Amino acid sequence: LVALDGTWRWAMILGVWGVALFGVFAKLFLPGIAKGFWVVIYLLLGWAGIVVIKPLLAGLDSTVLWLIAAGGAFYTVG
Template identity: 35%
Template sequence: MRAWAQRWSTAIYALCLVAMLAASTVYNLTHPCAARPVLRRLDEAAIFLMIAGSYTPFTAVRFEGAWSVGFTLAVWTMAIVGAGVKMLAPRLSDAFWSVIYVLFGWVAVFALKPMIETVHPLALGLLVAGGLIYTTGVFVFISQKVKFRRAIWHGFVVTGAGVHWAAVLIGVVLVQA
């Protein structure tokens, strides 16, 4: 059962990572056109999927019982609601959504005990480091004073994604708990 959960949860993680990066690439490389507002919403909605996708290998493979099912369902419910609102709601500020993304990303604090008990310390450290990288990037992104803030923000995204990829590799794929 654990091997099956490892396979499907890491596949979900990989699909969410590719979806987020692809949506961002398509949006940022598209010249102004009628589809651009929809592409922007898809780009930003994919962030919710990436956050939930990053949790999934750990909640599905490392957590047990009610924590596994409950936390996985909770993060995916939040992701689906967030992505749906992002697609359908009127345009809200980047700062508003950035705060929502950061809060959603750090929802793991509510599962700190099972994370400490079940996730390899190196993987846990990488998860925290990746979260701090993403969070720092958000502050750069919402700052109106930083020149090239969007480009710098995307550097933080790629770095955070790489660190979280290493956390999944070490904490779910390589380390057998």
């Protein structure tokens, strides 16, 4: 988030925290939701950074971007 300007930074913070809070409330109050739904939610959270890839390309070194991409791949594979 350090590499993003104010608008993108706040959009990412609010978006990720919004999905996370939705997940918390859904786990507490809707316990019967299928596991596939949760896989999608976790992948959305894990890959949320792809939304801001263009600003990140301008603000980060290519090595850092490759490390972020590798982390996303490992996160997805499990």
